[in-house]
Amino acid sequence: MIIIHAYMNVKQEKREEFLELANGVASASQAEAGCMSYRFYEDPNQPGQVVFVEAWQDAAAVKFHGETPHFQAFVAGVSSLLQEPWHADVYEAEPKR
Numbered sequence: 001m002i003i004i005h006a007y008m009n010v011k012q013e014k015r016e017e018f019l020e021l022a023n024g025v026a027s028a029s030q031a032e033a034g035c036m037s038y039r040f041y042e043d044p045n046q047p048g049q050v051v052f053v054e055a056w057q058d059a060a061a062v063k064f065h066g067e068t069p070h071f072q073a074f075v076a077g078v079s080s081l082l083q084e085p086w087h088a089d090v091y092e093a094e095p096k097r
Contacts, residue, residue: 006052006088014081025074034061
């Protein structure tokens, strides 16, 4: 399993536009084969600080996701809405049984 935490710092005046794009990419991504979970959260104590928490079946699913039109559109559309470039941490994990 691949787990990704993607961190974004959204410009306050662009928050609503960002949320529209984020909801769209999350909904489309959750429907992808190999997606186990795809959610995003905003820090209630630091408005604009957003983290996407994703879980993917394997590296092939992550690669496919990165090539989808909805993800490519999100990446292109979100860059002007952020205060700084986003970054991600990627983990390999085994599901707990």
